Amino acid sequence: MSQIVLITGGSSGIGKSVGEYLSSNGFIVYGTSRNPENYKESKFPILELDVKKVETIHQTVKTIIDKEGRIDVIINNAGAGITGAIEEIPETEIRANFDTNFFGPINVIKAVLPQMRKQHSGLIINITSIAGYMGLPYRGIYSASKGALELLTESFRMELKGFNIQMTNIAPGDFATNIAAGRYHAPLLNDSPYKKPYGDTLNLMNAHVDNGSDPNMMAQAVLKVINTKKPKAHYKVGEFMQKFSIVLKRILPDKVYEKILMKHYKL
Structure with missing residues (x-):
């Protein structure tokens, strides 16, 4: 029996690559977008979902359960970039970023757990970032x-252990996607x-993203994790x-590592 997979942000970039790869490997995949009408040529169905609007999350989850009877894998991929000196980023933009990157996945998880x-x-896979480690x-x-x-x-994994529900993170490095175009840049x-x-x-x-790795590397990593009986808490995917x-x-x-980072960014 084919596993049912829901990928948030499945219309482009890593989400699209993962969705196409899983579809070609026998999974039944549903992706999401705030504007699904723009992706009628997608190789798998794209449903309307905005992770900042809880009602759209519940509606999409219900639609899939009504049609398929189950959801086996959730991939929390929808995310947003943001750059700027912290002092100069408006508070509204900071909150908006956390709404997408943090509260959004929480609300998706809450919607599928019952x-x-x-x-x-x-299995719930949260797409994080190597940037989240530093x-x-x-x-x-x-x-x-x-x-x-x-x-x-890490907290969720312990709370869900008794229900046979697995959760893991996959942290990508820089991949050749359109994330830079969708970032909020403080002026x-x-x-x-x-x-x-x-x-x-x-x-x-921007140069790192333009020269980033092929998103299919992430797709292969996701499939490997899905096929792992007891996934680890953390996986990293990217250049060495x-x-x-x-x-x-x-x-x-700490100070030595800080100096290395500052040298890398020429600060």
Whole structure:
């Protein structure tokens, strides 16, 4: 029997690659978008869902359960980038980012848990970020929202163990997607004390995404996790140095690691 998969943010980038790959491997996949009418050529159904609107989450989950009778895998992929000096990012933008990257996945998880408990089975995969393992300059809000989701998963895993519901994180590095186009960029202000370092860092970040890895690497990693009987809490997917940076953070003194980061970003 084919497993039923729901991918939030499944219309482009990593979500689209994962959806197409799982579909080609025999899964029944549903993706989501705030504007599904724009993706009529998708290779799998795209349903309307905005992770910031709880009613759309519940409606989509109900639609799938009514049609398929179950949901086996949830992939919390919908996310938003944000850059800027923390001092200069409006509070409304900070809250909006956490609404998408943190509270959105929580509400999706809450919506599917009753069905998964009923099935006594289920797997929830949260797509986080290697940036969530460290506070990065001019990406502090993004790092914080993804890091919060990483920790939340650890708590959820213990709470859900008795229901045979698995949960894990997959943290990607830089991938060649359109995330940079959809980011909130705090404007480069001429009179800002951060103008030059923020501008230089922004150019470096965009170059990393443009030269990022093939999103199919993430798709293969997701399938491997789905086929793992008891997934670990954390997985990292990306170039060697991106994954190794997490190891360095764990073993190096804080100040030494901070200097390495600042040298990398030319600060």
